[in-house]
Amino acid sequence: MTIPGTRAQPSTDVVMRAIGIAKSYGATQALKGVDFEIRRGTVTVLFGENGAGKSTLMKILSGVESPTSGLLELDGEEVVLRNTVDASARGIAIIHQELSLCANLSVRDNIFMGRELVRGGIVVNERQETAETLTLLERLEESLNPKTLVADLRLGQQQVVEIARALAGEARVLIMDEPTSALSGSEVEVLFRVIHELTAAGVAIVYISHHLEEALEIADHAVVFRDGALVATGERADIDLDWVISNMVGRSADDLSPDLLTEFGDVVLSLRDITVADPTNPARLSVDGFSLDVRAGELVCLYGLMGAGRTELLEALAGRVPVQSGTVTLKGRLITRESIAQRIDLGLALVPEDRQRDGLVQTMSVGENVSLAGLLSFVKGLWISTPGERTAVQQEISDVRVKTAGPAAAITSLSGGNQQKVVIGKVLLTAPEVLLLDEPTRGIDVGAKAEIFALMAREAERGLGVLFATSEVGEALNAANRVIVMSKGRIVREFDPRTATREELMIASGESTDEETGAGA
Amino acid sequence: MTVTQPRPAPAGDQQPPRAPRRFSIRGNDVDLGSILLEGRAFIALIVLIIIFSALSDSFLSVNNMITMTKHVAYNAILAIGMLFVILKGGIDLSIGSTVGLSGVVAGVLLQGLQLNSLDVVLYPQVWVVVLCSLTVGTLVGFINGTLVTRFGVAPFIATLGMLYVARGAALLISNGSTYPKLGGDPELGNTGFNLIGGGRILGVPTAIWIMVVFALIAVFVLRKTPFGRWVYATGGNERAAELAGVPVRKVKLRVYMISGFCAATTGLIISSELTSAAPQLGETFELNAIAACVIGGAALTGGRGNVRGVLVGAFVIGFLSDGLVIVGVSTFWQITIKGAVIILAVMLDQAQQRIKRSKNAALAAANKSSGPPASPAA
The missing domain is CATH 3.40.50.300 (P-loop containing nucleotide triphosphate hydrolases)
Incomplete structure (x- = not known):
């Protein structure tokens, strides 16, 4: 040419x-x-x-x-x-x-x-x-x-x-x-x-x-x-x-919407003025004055662009990174310096964003992954009760509908969607009060997405408060009772997904509550 | 599921095109190749026994077997401790020095502890001596663990440092000389130390019994207790384990303490058998222990390995060394052959992992959950 x-x-x-x-x-x-x-x-x-x-x-x-x-x-x-x-x-x-x-x-x-x-x-x-x-x-x-x-x-x-x-x-x-x-x-x-x-x-x-x-x-x-x-x-x-x-x-290609409750219970998780420092740059705040109440049975969605602070907020709630200031109250109990394990005990558990990095132990079997977080509940005396663990794992695997050859199968033999169900099953086995999920459908196919949202809705129906983050508008609108749009660590606006449109959400996610000043910090 | 493309091959450039010979165990299809690969350490052990018994008449004799197994026991006990550390994803280079240190501690106590201010010499009873030695060994492990967890020192460096510190401590305590005659004196009430390594129960040396007991306890801890599961989880994916509520730091600290404890035990056994404690005892023992773990299929990246494999690994190394001596191969060749065996073991392990990975990837592709959500898993 x-x-x-x-x-x-x-x-x-x-x-x-x-x-x-x-x-x-x-x-x-x-x-x-x-x-x-x-x-x-x-x-x-x-x-x-x-x-x-x-x-x-x-x-x-x-x-x-x-x-x-x-x-x-x-x-x-x-x-x-x-x-x-x-x-x-x-x-x-x-x-x-x-x-x-x-x-x-x-x-x-x-x-x-x-x-x-x-x-x-x-x-x-x-x-x-x-x-x-x-x-x-x-x-x-x-x-x-x-x-x-x-x-x-x-x-x-x-x-x-x-x-x-x-x-x-x-x-x-x-x-x-x-x-x-x-x-x-x-x-x-x-x-x-x-x-x-x-x-x-x-x-x-x-x-x-x-x-x-x-x-x-x-x-x-x-x-x-x-x-x-x-x-x-x-x-x-x-x-x-x-x-x-x-x-x-376009047209809504994937109609994910599960049946959601419309009546909720008491507030299970209450956040007031939460700030979290950026782990890579402590001078900056990833989450900046965030307040939110989640009720039992309610599915709340955090929608926002990459870097809006959703992951940092959820990780701080799970105890992975420290909360700089503000209060977290779980079922009336103030959570301050509790470790991850203690928070899981109290009923606050996270399904992390990066399944491979944070969610699974690749060298362990499906069953061992499922029981990892709730392991102490199967201990009888000094050791793990094998029948107790096996029963619970079997039940959880069929409860979250993992498609696998059995609990002894290698975790790497599962597809992405089924691996995600294992992570969710692991968290559910700890009997949480509030379920935190960060991008729960990342990298999985449409069929599995619908199943995961159905699962979340079912758990909400059982009385859990569910707080999940997503960057897909369709999910925000179809799978939640309430959509919180986050930008630069703050709540920009709150939407009722029954009346909000995709356009509104997208535009809101690009806005910020104030112009970032002092970018050279 | 239908795949229109000839082969999506999710995780591999070369899919094994061979048709493996298949047969069935407990309803599972298994192919001969992977059985051979899986049990390679055990097969290697049998091959060694066959070769050496063909070359030497005395190799298969009961006495020789017992002697060799006793030698294996020293390394096996160290390797069991090392396994905990390796499963966690760490390494403990200090165990050889800990062996020496624990022997010296026993030696100094059995020789009598001079208290200058009171002008008396203290002769503690043997069980006190044993307890002190084990405590010192565990303490070395505690320091290793603290360096790794609290100060964030890389395990290799922390334990390399302690390799020197513990050896130095042994030399300082003993002033570089060997403590002879640890048999004790009936008048002082401190006899019996020589039974730890020199005694026999039902005709079998105590060292072998101790190895068996340690192995059984390790199997139980690793397979049946939450701590054991946590060790595997921490080594497999520390971030995921932490997020699942596993007390990762505590686990790390403990594995080094276990390793130190095992090393102290070996130190006691050997100095008891020799009825003398030399500060140089145990040099390069850590390398044999690591080799046993690796030959037994433990991954240095953590999360993979088991006690059975480590025992077989220890037997392979022990029988190989002793067998070569019996057959009369020169020391220089012994060292070279041992190195080659270790490399071969790791190469085979890599091959096995590659096959496993491609199998799992194929399974994962076939396991897509695209079906209607209405069909629950049976």
Whole structure:
């Protein structure tokens, strides 16, 4: 393909094309045959809810994952991207949603990681690397010492380093997955200016963000994903926020809604002015003055974007991280410095967000995982009563409907949905008063999602208070009695899911109660 | 479930294409390959016995078997303690020094404790001596555990430090010399120490009995008590265990104390059998204990391993060393062969884990719960 000398009609030349890309993980189809074009010198913005398939497509385009079927074209020729090194050699760079920096290395070493400038084939040319790092940082208007360790930077600065690294690679296609999630307002402006410079130089940019308005601001071209399929495309001139949201929402493909109670019991969990410090940056508050009452039988949903403080709040309630100030009252009893085990005893238990990292012991069997938290209740004298444990585990497994060969099966032999049911079963076996669930349906298929919500509704009916966090609007509206929208650690607004619309929730989640000041803290 | 793609292969580049020979045990289909792999340490032990008894007439004799098993017992008791630490995901390098220290403590007490201010020499009874030695060993473990839990020192470093400190303490107490003649004196009422390692019950050396008792207790603790389950959980996934209410710190502290206790026991047994306590006793013993655990299938990453495997591992190492001596292989070759066996064991373990992982991944893909929620699991 010949490259035109001028940028007279930049919107017409396609750098990269995906044809019929499909990707399945086991039986879950994350992408269902997507056709997609990336054009030279333009910003293509991808919209879609969590799980709509955006990130999967980006992973395929950048060589992180390979598609189950379909093919990729670069400059009109078919390519197979074996891995990220292969992709970046072809000029495709990605800024990941999760930061992928080595905290133990300096800013400079991170930027040149994997493509070190070498003198004489042996020695790393540190002077030149430092100089180029300074130039890159200057372009991003970030005054950092190239020799500072990344561990000593705050999150926003780390993100700038991540961006600098992508720029250093001289990319032709630059994919940005949520690049602004940790940036302050002024940093976002700088980023947008850099994006304009890059597009003017002919770089193609693919941009993903949950901040719809912000993303619209820089879009030349918009693409909307829903349920693993590309559902709409539009040029900037023809689209607005309403167009984006209505396409994102579509028809309710998954009607999850279980039957919910409408009458509730007494308040079981009462939170007053809770503040929690950010574990990675203690100067910042993850949760800032949060108050809430949960009644017996009630399903309360915490809806918000990534980084809204939902996880931190739930982890603080479970005793994983300390509550800075404020009071937690469980069934009239003040909870202050109790350990995780004591809180479980009192009836406050968490189903964590990251099943693999925090929920399961991978080396243990299904049965041992189920009984782990409630183990002490099977102890007779010195030892665990085997029949007692077996009966309880069997009952719990069938109660939460885990599909497994039996309690002795390896936990890794279960699908994601069934593993999640094991985690929930483990927590239920401790006879909780309040059930806390963080993203209970993350990474599981639709059928299992409905089952998990049915489970939560059933437990609420049995008199538990349920507080769960989600970043999917559909879940917030269908599976809860009350939706609390959180942003920047605070309650933005409260909705009744029977009357609220998806649009209202989405817009509210992007708002903040006040502008963040002193971003350089 | 129908899969249109030829093979989604969720977790592996190479699925084993072979058709394994299958037969059935207790209704479960098992293939010969994985049985051989599963019981490899045991098979290795049998192979060793066959080879050595072919090469030497005396190898299979009752006396030789008892002697070799007694040697195995020293290492097995250490390895049982080490297993607790390894299951938790740690390592204890200090046990060899603890062996020496506990022997020296016993030695100094049996020789008589000089109290200068009162101008008397104290001769404690043997059970007091034993108790003191075991307490010192457990204390070394307590220090290890405290360093790991309270001060966040990596287990390797903490126990490496204690390896030197405990050895130094043994040398300081004994001033570098060996305590001879620990038999005691009937007039002083402190006889009987030599029975711990030298005595026999029903014709079998006490060391072997102690190994059996320790093994049984360890099996019980690991399989039947909440503490045992917590050890496995902490080693398997510490974060998940903590969130499930497992007292992770307490578990960590205890496993090091158990390891120290076992090491002190071994120190007592050996110095009793030798009826002398040398401060150098137990050097590199920790490496044999780790080797026994690894050959027995314990994962150094934690969460996987059992007492049965560790015992078989200890027997493999013990019979291999003694057998090579009996057959007359040079010391240099003995060391080399032992190293090769350890590496081979770990390689086979990796192969087994890989097969297990791909099997489980295939099962997981087949176990999708996409069915209607109306069908409860039977």
